[in-house]
Amino acid sequence: MPLYHNDDQAMLKDSVAPFVAEQAPVSHLRNLRDSADATGFSRDLWAQFTEMGLPGMLVPEAHGGLGMGHMEAGIVLEEIGRNLTPSPFLSTSVGAVAALAKAGGTQASRWLPAIASGEAIVALAIDEGAKHRPDRIATTATRAGNGFRLDGKKSFVLHGHVADMSIVAAKTDGGITLFAVPKDAKGVTADPRRLVDSSLASHVTLDGVEVDADAVIGEVDAGGEILDALLAATRTGAAAEMVGVGQGAMDMTVNYLKERKQFGKLIGEFQGLQHRAAHLYGEMEVARATVMKAQQLLDEGSEGAKLMVSVAKAKAGRAANLAVREGVQMHGGIGMTDEYDIGLYMKRDRALAEYMGDVHYHIDQVARMNGY
Amino acid sequence: MSELDAFRAEVRDWLEANCPAEMREPVRDEGDVCWGGRNWVFKNEAQKRWLEACVAKGYTVPDWPKPYGGAGLTPEQTKVLKQEMKRIHARSPLDSFGIWMLGPALLQFGTEEQKVQYLNPIARGEIRWCQGYSEPGSGSDLVSLQTFGEDKGDHWVVNGSKIWTSYADKADWIFCLVRTDKANKYQGITFMLFDMASKGVTTKPILLISGNSPFCETFFDDVEVPKTQFIGEINRGWDVAKYLLGHEREMISGGGAGGDMVSIGGAFAKAFGKNAAGELDDPILRAEMAAFDVDVFAYRAMGERFMDMWKTGRAHPASSNMMKYVGTELNKRRHELVMSGGGSEALEWDSEETKGGARARGWLRTKANSIEGGTSEVMLNVIAKRILDLPGA
Numbered sequence: 001m002p003l004y005h006n007d008d009q010a011m012l013k014d015s016v017a018p019f020v021a022e023q024a025p026v027s028h029l030r031n032l033r034d035s036a037d038a039t040g041f042s043r044d045l046w047a048q049f050t051e052m053g054l055p056g057m058l059v060p061e062a063h064g065g066l067g068m069g070h071m072e073a074g075i076v077l078e079e080i081g082r083n084l085t086p087s088p089f090l091s092t093s094v095g096a097v098a099a100l101a102k103a104g105g106t107q108a109s110r111w112l113p114a115i116a117s118g119e120a121i122v123a124l125a126i127d128e129g130a131k132h133r134p135d136r137i138a139t140t141a142t143r144a145g146n147g148f149r150l151d152g153k154k155s156f157v158l159h160g161h162v163a164d165m166s167i168v169a170a171k172t173d174g175g176i177t178l179f180a181v182p183k184d185a186k187g188v189t190a191d192p193r194r195l196v197d198s199s200l201a202s203h204v205t206l207d208g209v210e211v212d213a214d215a216v217i218g219e220v221d222a223g224g225e226i227l228d229a230l231l232a233a234t235r236t237g238a239a240a241e242m243v244g245v246g247q248g249a250m251d252m253t254v255n256y257l258k259e260r261k262q263f264g265k266l267i268g269e270f271q272g273l274q275h276r277a278a279h280l281y282g283e284m285e286v287a288r289a290t291v292m293k294a295q296q297l298l299d300e301g302s303e304g305a306k307l308m309v310s311v312a313k314a315k316a317g318r319a320a321n322l323a324v325r326e327g328v329q330m331h332g333g334i335g336m337t338d339e340y341d342i343g344l345y346m347k348r349d350r351a352l353a354e355y356m357g358d359v360h361y362h363i364d365q366v367a368r369m370n371g372y
Numbered sequence: 373m374s375e376l377d378a379f380r381a382e383v384r385d386w387l388e389a390n391c392p393a394e395m396r397e398p399v400r401d402e403g404d405v406c407w408g409g410r411n412w413v414f415k416n417e418a419q420k421r422w423l424e425a426c427v428a429k430g431y432t433v434p435d436w437p438k439p440y441g442g443a444g445l446t447p448e449q450t451k452v453l454k455q456e457m458k459r460i461h462a463r464s465p466l467d468s469f470g471i472w473m474l475g476p477a478l479l480q481f482g483t484e485e486q487k488v489q490y491l492n493p494i495a496r497g498e499i500r501w502c503q504g505y506s507e508p509g510s511g512s513d514l515v516s517l518q519t520f521g522e523d524k525g526d527h528w529v530v531n532g533s534k535i536w537t538s539y540a541d542k543a544d545w546i547f548c549l550v551r552t553d554k555a556n557k558y559q560g561i562t563f564m565l566f567d568m569a570s571k572g573v574t575t576k577p578i579l580l581i582s583g584n585s586p587f588c589e590t591f592f593d594d595v596e597v598p599k600t601q602f603i604g605e606i607n608r609g610w611d612v613a614k615y616l617l618g619h620e621r622e623m624i625s626g627g628g629a630g631g632d633m634v635s636i637g638g639a640f641a642k643a644f645g646k647n648a649a650g651e652l653d654d655p656i657l658r659a660e661m662a663a664f665d666v667d668v669f670a671y672r673a674m675g676e677r678f679m680d681m682w683k684t685g686r687a688h689p690a691s692s693n694m695m696k697y698v699g700t701e702l703n704k705r706r707h708e709l710v711m712s713g714g715g716s717e718a719l720e721w722d723s724e725e726t727k728g729g730a731r732a733r734g735w736l737r738t739k740a741n742s743i744e745g746g747t748s749e750v751m752l753n754v755i756a757k758r759i760l761d762l763p764g765a
Contacts, residue, residue: 003677004686254760269764271753277762278755282694286667286674293673307633308669315670366669367662370635372652 001300003292005075013075015052020079023048026341029084033198039162040192040200041086046118054089056116058097058233063112065097069299070233074240074291081244084341084348086199088121088159090237096122096167098233099178103218103226107180111165123163124234125154125181125204126227132156132357134169134231139206141170141177148172148216150179150187150209156355160202161190167217167230168206174221178230185209197347232309235356236298239291239309239316242352246284246320249327249345253277256331273330280319280326287312287319307369314362317353324349379449383456390425394418395463400727405467408497410544423497426465433471433495436479440487441495447683469538470494470501474547476619477563481604481612490565502568504534504548504590505613512750514549515557515610519592521550521564523599528552528564530572530595536744540575540588543568550597553607563609565601572596582736583721583729620745621692622682633669636706637661640713661709664702671702690758697751700741707735 005013024045032042049055057073059065073094080087092115100108100115114120126134139152150170160166166188168179181188187209190202218226254277257268267273294312297305324346328335331342353359395418399405403415406423414420426432429443435450436442445453475494478487493499510517519532530550540546545567553560568575572595577585604612640661641652652658678695681687711718714731721729742748756762 002680002684003673004681004684254762258761258763266763268762271756274756274760274762275749275752277760278694278697278752281755281760282698285691285694286670286698289674289677290670292677304633308673311666311669311673314663314666318666363659363662363666366635366665367637367651367658370638370662370665372635372637372641372646372650372658372661 001296003289003296005071009071009075012072013079016054016076017079019048019052020076020083020085024080024083024085024087026084026344029086029198029344032086038192038200040159041088045085046088046121049087049089050118053116055093055118056097056112058093058101059112059116060101063101063108063116065112065116070094070236070295071292071299073237074295077237077240078244078247081241081246081348081352082248084197084245084248084344088163090234090241091124091158091163092120092122094237095124095230095234096165099167099217099226099230102229103178105218106214107217111180114164120164121159121162123157123160123166123202124230125157125160125166125168126231126356127156128152128154130155132354132361134227137169137171137176139168139170141172141179144210147210147212147214148177148179150181150206150211152206154204154206155201157190157202157204158199158355160204161192161200166204169223169227172221172223176223176227177220178217178223178226179211179215180217181206181209181211181215185211195351197344197351199351228306231356232298232305235309235313235362236291236294238352238355239287239294239312242316242320242349243284243288243291245345245349245352246287246316246323249320249323249342249349250277250280250284252342252345253323253327253330260332267330276326277330280322283319283322287316290315307366310357310362310365310369313357314359314366317359317362320349321353321359376448376452380452380456383453386429387456387460387462390422390429391457391460391462392418392422395422395465396461397463398461399463404463406463406465406497407500407539407542408466408468409500409542410498411542412497412500422463423465427496430495432466432497433475433491436475436491436495440479440491447679450683451679466497468494468497468500469503469543470499473503473616473620474501474565477547477603477612477616480615481563486603499544500539500542502537502540502543502546502590504537504540504546506536507533508535508589512747514613515561517549517551517561519548519550520554521552521562521597523552524596526599528562528597528599530564530566530592530597532592534590534592535578536587537575537590538587540568540590541577546573546590547603549609549613552609556607558610559607561609561613562606563603563612564597565603566595566597570595570597580736581739582733584733584737617746618689618692621696621751633672635665636668636709636713637665644713657709657712661713664705664709667702668706671698674698688759690754693746693751693754694759696745697742697748697755701748703741704738707738711735 053066054076056065057068061067097115100112111120128138141148141150164183166181168181170177187207189205192200192202195201257273258266260267291312294308297308327342328346334340335342406419431443433442434445434453438444471494475491478490507517521528521530548564549561550564551560552562572593574591575588578587579585637652645653647653710731718731720726721732
């Protein structure tokens with residue numbers, strides 16, 4: 001498969017890009033922020049996403065979705081990134097769907113159709129500390145009665161306070177097990193925190209939460225593989241969103257270089273800025289290609305996908321970070337103002353960079369996967 | 373099975389039958405690289421057999437049309453062939469500036485007669501070409517070149533000198549930018565072809581910081597060139613040169629047609645040793661190598677995407693400048709890490725164990741990567757102007 005969008009994918013982009021730009025431009029984020037919105041996203045917008053079939057893009061057709069791949073989901077995520085659109089798409093329609101589809105069984109039948117129809121928002125309760133360490137999960141699931149009892153603390157759970165279900169990773173006797181914990185489960189408290197990018201992420205406390213045995217996603221002790229699928233999909237999705245954030249910031253900045261005058265010249269005439277902009281262009285192009293390669297390998301079910309996913313998360317993290325930093329610097333004083341959008345890009349990038357493993361985490365993963 | 377899968381199977385069988393085992397070993401020294409030409413001495417029988425097999429099949433230039441010595445493969449088939457060769461670690465049967473540089477210029481600008489006349493000996497490895505572009509006073513500002521061809525009716529008399537002519541002392545012919553109109557800067561250059569054995573041509577190798585001399589100064593003293601030996605139009609050689617520079621950047625950047633992903637940290641971990649946690653036993657070097665691996669694997673994906681887009685006309689025409697810039701800077705970084713990884717051993721200049729200081733010399737050689745074929749700074753200028761459309765660039 002060539003590493004560019006085929007005709008169908010190009011058509012998808014042609015319909016999604018103007019839709020997101022018109023319905024949820026940066027002003028949409030500002031409106032939510034300035035009205036102290038407590039949900040974290042617009043349910044009206046999610047209904048519009050649903051009309052286009054987007055929440056169920058990755059849901060298999062047998063479960064009422066479109067059965068598309070990560071390359072297609074990435075097209076939507078890039079536009080979400082470019083417009084800084086608050087949306088549960090990444091956690092619900094990418095991460096949760098990847099886990100449920102991989103696991104199959106009762107929970108897949110229960111939740112996949114609900115995701116595809118836009119009815120269910122799903123949160124991913126993986127992290128426990130300030131840093132992403134999915135290999136050190138301390139939350140426990142102990143057998144109790146007909147099911148399990150969950151105890152622990154989760155953090156950085158996007159949409160955790162409004163999600164209809166949270167996928168909780170917990171330690172069981174023989175490994176890791178994933179659980180579908182419904183919103184109204186007793187003993188769950190979600191404490192939403194406003195983050196730097198105005199999104200809401202919860203600290204979730206699981207205090208003796210009792211769930212039935214069929215709340216297990218997949219098999220008991222065999223959650224490792226399902227968690228891997230969830231992480232690979234979410235990381236790749238976050239990388240695609242960062243490509244959108246970085247591209248949006250870069251485009252805005254390059255345009256600014258063509259408008260702003262100092263010393264009687266357009267500042268874009270200065271070679272000191274030209275070379276930095278050109279360097280950034282290269283980094284963004286490489287990041288885009290890398291993310292596409294990860295999407296392609298995931299869609300092919302290739303063994304090499306895991307390595308490329310970490311490469312993509314790290315590379316997109318570096319490139320988008322450069323884009324927003326250069327963006328603020330090249331905008332000068334107004335880059336520091338709340339009125340200009342470039343600072344919002346910097347904030348969003350910071351949150352996405354941290355989500356599901358930052359640059360350093362994934363560079364370390366690349367070393368481990370290569371035996372050093 | 374798709375047509376492409378069938379082709380892959382066919383290629384696999386052919387390579388199995390025709391690529392000698394010795395030609396699947398890594399290149400160890402300069403003699404392992406087959407450059408061809410009138411004076412070429414094959415290092416061994418396998419090198420000769422491998423070249424002959426590829427020539428017969430058109431695989432020295434797989435994507436050139438058959439009448440010119442190629443195999444007439446589509447871009448997809450060419451990619452498959454490259455992948456399959458990489459899979460068995462097959463060496464390139466023939467390296468040549470004729471294949472990389474002159475061939476594409478001839479295919480684009482040559483007459484039918486010229487294509488038949490010049491391309492076939494290139495494909496067969498019979499004529500080795502060198503490139504006469506830079507001059508002592510014309511480096512990044514190439515168009516200021518002064519080597520002059522005086523019009524004498526049916527021939528030119530060429531006087532001047534070129535510099536950084538790769539392997540001029542070993543080449544049979546040169547393709548050369550020569551000023552033919554002093555009054556016209558851009559439209560006063562002709563893209564000439566002539567025999568290096570012509571009277572008045574002398575070469576002098578330049579000793580580089582690597583201790584090697586792959587480049588020469590080349591002097592022309594009343595060299596007679598028949599007025600049939602040029603490409604494109606007289607005084608329009610700059611168009612050909614610009615096209616070729618783009619092609620050169622594409623070539624430098626096109627190394628990513630898939631295949632193996634070699635990790636620099638993985639390679640060094642064996643030599644370096646690991647700590648109890650199984651990590652390379654130098655945490656800061658490990659981190660730098662891992663960060664480099666990320667960039668190099670990412671660049672490989674970029675190389676694949678670039679080639680897929682380039683071959684199908686989807687790439688921005690100036691994007692090869694970006695590839696050249698990113699790729700050469702990355703290669704320099706690789707060699708800095710190779711030197712760090714090698715420690716004091718890598719400093720040895722001529723010991724047998726270090727294959728004559730291969731690491732140190734290789735490291736120094738890479739410093740030219742971001743100078744030759746357009747400096748990194750010129751690449752950034754081109755990106756700023758042609759891709760980002762920045763003002764006054």
